[in-house]
Amino acid sequence: MNPHIASRRLIQLSSYVFLILGLILILWPIVWTVSTSFKNTGALFAMPPQWIPKEPTLQPYLQLFKPDNPFPIWFRNSVFVAVLTVLIGLILAIFAGYALSRYRFRGSNALMLFILSSQMFPTVLLLIGIYVFFRDLHLLNNPASLVLAYLSFALPFSIWMMKGYLDTIPMEMEEAGLIDGCSRLGVLFRITLPLLAPAVISVAVFNFLVAWSELMFALTLMTDDAVRTFPPGLIIRYAGQYQSLYNEMMAASVLVTIPVIIIFIFLQRYVVEGMTLGAVKG
DSSP states (O other), rough: OOHHHHHHHHHHHHHHHHHHHHHHHHHHHHHHHHHTTTOOOOHOOOOSSOOOOSSSSHHHHHHHHHHOOHHHHHHHHHHHHHHHHHHHHHHHHHHHHHHHHOOOTTTHHHHHHHHHHHHSSOHHHHEEEHHHHHHHHOOTHHHHHHHHHHHHHHHHHHHHHHHHHHTTTTTHHHHHHHHHTTOOHHHHIIIHHHHHHHHHHHHHHHHHHHHHOOHHHHHOOOOTTOOOOOOHHHHHHBSSSSOOOOOHHHHHHHHHHHHEEEEEEHHHHHHHHHHHHHHHOO
16 A cells, blocks of 8 residues: 555544544533433442433432422523623623724724723632622622623623624625615614624624623622522532432433524524624624
């Protein structure tokens, strides 16, 4: 066999092996989570471990919806906070991105750098200051504080992405609309916004993920079960000092992961297009 062909096949085989190993490393925690969610309490600590439960049960899922379990409340609160974050974030990002893309003014580049630099501060560094700020405003245990906190971290990236995508849309299309009698808002909503679908979906998904899975602010700003979201709720309820209900925790993890999976299945193409174009032109 030609040595060149043999070496190329060896490289291809090595690539496939590394890809398969990487796929196993990525999927195995998911498989273990789903498997654990169908185990009874005795099977959790069985030796040797039961990779596939011998007696699968739906009891961990049923436990989540008992009257004394606050998981449905946490789930509802998470949906409420995530939806508000997405809607408000989209509105602000669209108008801010449009203004920065279409209106050139002195200091616009410095403003864009300032917006980007706000992403450089770690969450932990700002946590105490944000807590004191919302405490003085009497917004602790109020979903509005979570929405505002999430927007403060999601908006800079959202504005950059929206501005970068708007830069790819020719201004001649908007000028034609203005000549036909449209107002600036009319041009934005009738001409530009329909072309922004990939960027809008990308920003919406990004904001949703920020609000859906965030732990630090939710744990600090929300101390009442009635307004708590699920990330801190799961830790406080299921990872205690004297008991660890891993099967119920895994069942809850499976349920809260399903919306994210559904979003990516149906919107993956738009998310990739919006993020790549926004990154290239941003």
